[in-house]
Amino acid sequence: MSYVNSVLQPGETIKAIGKLHWIIFIRAFVLLVAGIVLLIYASSMTTQLGFALRMVGWAVLALALLAALQAWFMQSITELAITDRRVIYKRGFLSRRTIEMNMAKVETVDVQQSIFGRLLGFGTIRVRGTGQGIENLTGVAAPIALRNAITAR
Secondary structure, rough: HHHHHHOOOOOOOOOEEOOOOOOHHHHHHHHHHHHHHHHHHHOOOOHHHHHHHHHHHHHHHHHHHHHHHHHHHHHHEEEEEEEEEEEEEEEOOOOEEEEEEHHEEEEEEEEEEHHHHHHHHHEEEEEEEEEEOOOOOEEEEEEHEEEEEEEHH
């Protein structure tokens, strides 16, 4: 939480820290499984088709690695914190996008969860304030706990 720690005001304390849910790695997992299945299926073939399927399988595994790196990178550059005074959201590496909203300006906190999201514990949070709103924070782990940290005063 380097950004959040650097912007804390004197006497301000962190009530909750949000993070992206592991579900952001699902694309990498699906590609990994598909690549392994292709490689296993192709290993039983000795024809040109088997060779082609092995190449496709390795390519899919390479895509799985890239998808996992991308998800890990998104998780590492995203910070969400609820303090006793503000909601702080930061995303970015070279260029940075930060949104901070004073607790006194928070009007509503919306949580959206699909059935799948409710089962696995992730969702989308939208904080609306007077005159502005924070963008949808998608893929957040434990969104109800974060909502409760924002609304409890």
